[in-house]
Each structure stands twice: as C-alpha cells, then as structure tokens.
Amino acid sequence: MKSTDPDIELLQAIADPVRLSILRQLAASPGSVCACDFTDCCEVSQPTVSHHLRVLREAGAVTTERRGTYIYYDLAPDFARRWSGIGASLAGLVSLA
Amino acid sequence: MKSTDPDIELLQAIADPVRLSILRQLAASPGSVCACDFTDCCEVSQPTVSHHLRVLREAGAVTTERRGTYIYYDLAPDFARRWSGIGASLAGLVSLA
DNA sequence: CTAGTATATAGACCGGTGTCAATATAGGTG
DNA sequence: CACCTATATTGACACCGGTCTATATACTAG
DSSP: OOOOOHHHHHHHHHSSHHHHHHHHHHHHSSSOEEGGGHHHHSSSOHHHHHHHHHHHHHTTSEEEEEETTEEEEEEOTTHHHHHHHHHHHHHOOOOOO | OOOOOHHHHHHHHHSSHHHHHHHHHHHHSSSOEEHHHHHHHSSSOHHHHHHHHHHHHHTTSEEEEEETTEEEEEEOTTHHHHHHHHHHHHHOOOOOO
16 A cells, blocks of 8 residues: 555645646746745645645655745656656557657 | 546546556556456455446546456546646647547 | 744644455356 | 356445644745
8 A cells, every 4th residue: 555656656646636736837837936826826725735835846746946035846857757657658648758 | 625627536546556557457458358357466355456446437547348247447438638638738748649 | 133924844633545344236157 | 046256335444645723944134
C-alpha cells in the first residue's frame, strides 16, 4: 500500500480538485505565479493552499522560487515529460517534449 | 470536496498502485484481459481486485464484456483521448487520437 | 529592534478509501 | 436439479488525506 513509486506520487498529486486547479492555473500562466494568487481561485484557507503546494512540490510537479516577500511557483521543467511517460505506458501515446 | 468532475474521477481512478498496474496490463495486452488474470499480478484478494475494477469502470477507464463464465476487461475507447485532454489542459501537450 | 505581511507548520477532526473475510450472484456442467 | 467456478457485493476495520484554527517562521519596512 505504501507506494513510493514516483508515477503514483505524481498522479496522486494531480488527482485532487484544488491541486488540479493550481496546476491548470500554472499551465495557463506564461511565467511563475505568486502563492498568494492561489488563495483566491480555490475557496480554501491559506494553510490548505500551502499544504497542497507542498504536496505538488514533493511530487516534483512544481518548483518554487523566493523573490523577496513572495514565493513564486511554476510547473516543474520535466512535468510534461513525466506526464507523457505515464501516458505512454498506458496507451502508447506519443510523447512530447 | 465532493467533486463530480470527470477529470478528477479519472485521475483518482488512475492514481492507485493496483489500478495503475491493471491499466498498464490492459494497455500492454493486444486484446481484452480476463478479470481472473489481475488477481495474480497484484498481491491482493479477489474482492479487492473486483473493487478496483469497479472504480475503473465507473470512472469510464475500462469496459467489460462477459464471455461465458469469464468477464473480460479492456481500456475504454476514449481513454487515450481523455488522458490527452487533461494533459493538454496542463501543459499544452499535443493530443493524440 | 518592532511591527506588519506572506508563507509554512502543528495538531485535531473527520470523511473517504483500500483492504479483508464472508456471502451472494451468475453462469457452466453433470 | 445439484454442484462448481468466476465475479460481485456486503459489512467491518484501519488508515490516509483534506480541511480547519492556532501558531511559527521568513522577509520587509520603518
């Protein structure tokens, strides 16, 4: 039951309404997004947002960068590749860089 | 918390070690796979396998077909498309039929 | 240093979910 | 019909995970 499989960890990180919203917001934004912006989109408290961002960070889905007071999040560089890799193992989907 | 979003339902269905193994076995098999074959791959009891198959079925990830005594499972026809759709919303990945 | 803001952590609560043993259903075969 | 095998369902249990409030940490500004 305890699965340290990175694929499972990544999928579980994505498979949550709040975290999927966060990832989509990141994907839709050209650059990084301030952590404070996620508190608005999802109707959850600030600690809950922080918790979800931690899950995404530990799954390797996002990267963080501190710029002064604020902390900016972005999709991890290899996120698309990892997603495609899982997809390829599921349906022979063509992978894209 | 109660999310009826089909994307979330599909992702949650995939984000489990046993179910991911089942899906990969289905993807690797040219045709359908008998339900009895999944009991071997994953070290869980038969009712647990049945439970996971139900989750996958209700998420629309797999289809079932009864042939005599056995029940055969296969990836749902639109599984690859749905996967690509989610990927496209996350990283602008190219979708594949 | 003090005050204020942004983010993270700790701890508690609770609903969801994976698991099993036991039982039920469905279909084949004698 | 009775019996056997394959699959599903039920019910119970434990644990994981999402959420909150309260508090701590990090950084800036004055």
